[in-house]
Amino acid sequence: MVKKEFDELNDQLQVRREKMQELRDEGVDPFGSRFERTDRSKDLHDKYENITKEDLEKLNKKTSIAGRIVAKRGKGKVGFADLKDQTGRIQFYIRKDEVGEEQYQIFKRADLGDFLGIYGDVMKTDMGELSVRVEKLTFLSKALRPLPDKHSGLTNVEQKYRQRYLDMIANEDSFNRLLKRTKVIKAVREFLDNLDFVEVETSMLHDSAGGAAARPFITHHNALDTDFYLRIALELQLKKLIIGGIDRVYELGRVFRNEGIDTKHNPEFTMLETYAAYWDLSDVMVETEDLVRYVAKKVNKTTTITFHGNDIDLAPKFKKTTMVEAVKEATGVDFSKDISTEEAFKLAHEHDIEVQEFWKTGHILNEFFEKYVESTLIQPTFVTGHPIEISPLAKKDPVDPRFTQRFELFIGGGELANAFSELNDPIDQRERFIEQAKESENGNDEAQHIDDDFVIAMEYGMPPTGGLGIGIDRLTMLMTDAPSIRDILLFPTLKPEK
Template structure:
């Protein structure tokens, strides 16, 4: 029992004792190395199964040893266990309970945990003594067979045990886990070890990305890659990160969007393209924003924003069914129905619904600004009626959009890359999908008129000159591509991280980023 108590003491140790415990583990490593048993010299291990494989195939893998005349199980050497019954697992030892000549331990691999039965009769005196000295967190390999304990738990009866890697740092205390969010984000590797739900979140994130690709492949989209280091960071309203390219002795920016290069590919005739990639925006950090995040953008020739609405609604429903197993998902206290047709509202109709103001009846910038003052909406002198409409929408509408809702027909002033509505030149063919009060995606009938685009770039240049650090700048090569000719096109951008938050019921964006951006720790 002494070894068991030592393990518990290590896991419950206060911070001031960590240095001592690390030294104890280093001393154990030195003893192993002196005895010619250095685990770090092992280069591979024949892992035939994972814990879930054993559970799923238990009936085929179970082995029941013969019994002697007194009804006790006979110790069967590994060589006499039928080959199709032998399992070889590898993973981290998460607990150990030593009871004299026999012990129980828990091994954790990528799929979960499994109980191990370890005895001196099976391993021999020396190997069993080595096992008793092992620490929680050590990485081990075991060979044996599957069986059920008297309590009915599927376990592995260990016949051989190998120390594959020595853990020199104690893990957090097992009953309380790793709960400090700052440490969890900085030491995600420990978070993944200690918190099974965290591992499941990132498995689900991987499934989301896989199913997006499957959905788009079925619709004949081509996945492509475009530059991250660019001369002109366009396609969105955001401040870029700036760096210096030494080989060319030129300033470069990290991309803030995928749009302008993907639309060049539409010009080139690829017709249906998408990219899933990192973009970088030099802005604040909060529960839904990280300065580097994953964006998916797609562009489809010969369709418009109505076509993008159909694609978006179909894709969200498909992802919910494939990843969550249902179109009725829970986020916090809200139940969100992705199975019903998504509501559609113009931005002005949404403001009329939730604020009681009809901006279709407002004719001038001055009238819009007067309304903003009346309703205590802060704005800048340079703002136009279109900007004021967007400010009203953000103030009064977003908080009400829990169920999936397409907000359509944005003001021209806030949409420099979007086609105007033929019936109303102050508006554009654009929509944003809102779910759980969040903007989930942004889509356009893409502007393909190079003359109109040049004029809108000029307006953005003027905004930049007036101090707008998020304004876009004229991109001459992109204009040249438009002059070559771009087909009528629908385009859309999805924030993958926010989508993962929704489908995994995660509170913050940091919970769905393996390594979120954090302020450096000063040493």
Template sequence: MAEQNKDAGELVKVRRNKLEELQSAGRNPFEIMKYDTTHHSMEIKDHFEELEGKEVSVAGRMMFKRVMGKASFCNIQDLEGRIQAYVARDEIGVEEYKDFKKMDIGDIIGIKGTVFATKTGEKSIHAKEVVLLSKSLKPLPEKFHGLKDTDARYRQRYVDLIMNEESKDTFIKRSKIISKIRSFLDGQGFMEVETPMLVPNAGGAAARPFETHYNALDEDVKLRISLELYLKRLIVGGLEKVYEIGRVFRNEGVDTRHNPEFTLMELYQAYTDYNGMMELTENLYRYLAQEVVGSTTITYNGIEMDLGKPFEKITMVEAVKKYAGVDFDEIHTVEEARKAADEHHVEYEERHKKGDILNLFFEEFVEDNLVQPTFVLDHPVEISPLTKKKPENPDYVERFEFFMNGWEMANAYSELNDPIDQRERFKAQEELLAQGDEEANSTDEDFLNALEIGMPPTGGIGFGIDRMVMLLTDSSAIRDVLLFPTMKSLDK
């Protein structure tokens, strides 16, 4: 290992010496301001017949170089991919060819020349000019993939994007997914808005917030855990259809599906309910799969999921009965719920009520089975403080969670717009906070004031964008779809 570090140090020293030579000769590559390009690599390859024999200019990182006396080959990598260049001394000039031979793998260069095909048929550029645009002072790794290097890939995403085509493709697709979401919602008449990230009261979800201090106001504030309460204020204000795509922050653990900061999309639509949100979810997911994957059937980790047919609907009570064999319609008291939990080895806390224990059964026995697109309807009121109760059964609310691959992909409500009921729900949450539940909500007086002004019947939903990207790109971990995931400091 020490020898390898020594070799790496020597390579860096050689590159710095080359830079000093260039600077001494008045040709500092870092002083070049711009380089005019006409095409990208794939554009040249895709339109070869019309571009053959014509002059083009490209720029990118040199990933390969083979020097053969008076002529050489190199590969240049840009946003779209790689293209080969043929560099001949007699074409670019003797001194310029000497400079080219001193260039290193990883250097960023510009190439101007004519499009042609080699004898083997490879679409290439016959260089007339090669310009060093930026000097790479550290060598690229020879191998930068495989399980051994996942930590390095996440910490140095810039190197990962250079070395791994699959990784770059994932993030290009992520950008496309978010763009297509916007297109879909804009076409449905939704308005994109932005709401605060620093808030006095972090509500709208069951999560522990991050806390910080605002010096100018000398007040403690929190990072938002959800987008919900501000977006509902806008529904009160009459905007009718609003959505936001933004970062939220939850002070929780890190695993293959959780990162403390992640991208959430929430939307709210006046004059509809959770049935309207189900219809929107089906249409959105089908649209995205078709646009991004090219089919309404997607494959994740070798498992096919069919987004083309109607999504299954099942209540939480029905799901627990189906997969755990326990019928909560026959359980009427907390004591009976605890007895069922004890019999099925489901752990619960003293503060948990019947609805909480139903949800624990669901998490234990049901979630992993929900591989195909499934709406799980009608959750217990105890775990749904912002949702309308079902008129025919007030122990449950008009809420669904959307599942695929055993993961929760979205969470939707018929939104609670009764300020008196909402105050009672907040009061129950405050009691949980007092009992030590750090994920419970606290009362938001301004939000209650907004509800008292009057909010129309509303459907709302939150989508986890990162899990959506994982499914549509067949990525195994959330860190694979976050450009810069949260990592523990190396000096810890």
């Protein structure tokens, strides 16, 4: 900020503080107290927007509203202002000869950003705008800093995310998108509750980081003198509840992954995971498809959405393909053949794919898919047949044990959901964990650790189970056409200001 702008801002701060003191000197508390309101702006528009000026006068309806001043106009003894609350905005109209000198001076001293309470008649102006004619005005809170310019809004991207409250005040789209997130979560809960899933809360501090391939955050508990991990997934504890006898269980909860930040990733995010005893992958496909449609209908009132310039139709049956088929169609490379690790490394080099030393053929197949296929899957597509190397918690494919009973759902060029026919053989599970431990020793810092406690739980008997994971943030992005995950997080992770 240049010095001139800084000085101007200081001038505005000083003027607002002077007005605050003037209010106090006149016996008005500039930071108010409880105010009883009978309506919000949307209530008034819904009730009276279609009633004529003359009929409104006959109704003689009184209302009590409250909100922030976002526009103010008028001269002399008559004034107009727009009051904004959570549901929208409404105009109020004030006359000095009707409210008196004291009340009118309160209005005159009110700045954009201040909160007022208004009691008066519901009316329409000669121009037909629904308004409230003020009988009594109550000062509720003084804004000591000016709001962002109403024409340019909040254009600084860093400030938009760092001062989310200003973004919500200045940008209607941001405000509505963030509110829609709550509708997405409510719709998810409704859908699962209707299927008799039980919602639970599990612990965020784990003594072992498991349930996903991710680098964890580590913290230390002083009293126990023990390191703990912020959970990277909900999976293993929810499976223990399946073992404990809850047939259908889900959790909506925060998970934490110590990874990079981009338009699809934030170090903490909200995950939905569901598990249903006696289900397999086919059941979870139906669950996932129905869930996505249900949320779209509840939140957007349609199954046709626009995302990043693409029109996406959620109504038809979702397409299905295998990872091997998709890679072969995109690159001509056929991983259904028995390809050695050495041959896979050679294919990766020929197709400009960077490899890591601990990789095997399955890792390279997955990298082919991510580089050449994933971004092309715009319409809803289930991709199945993931390699066993990248799916340590999924059942093996009984026909070809190189692959697993797993799917990922892709919409709009990105992954939305991940699901398994869950591995319930404790001996196989321990062997998978051992393979993951070897990867960790060879440099894979996202490999899963051997979780003896989980394996012991499985040894008491875990029924066949279908499991699903959906990123709530990505689902919200899809439903709101958000350009970045930061646009649907109230307070995204940012580097602290110096």
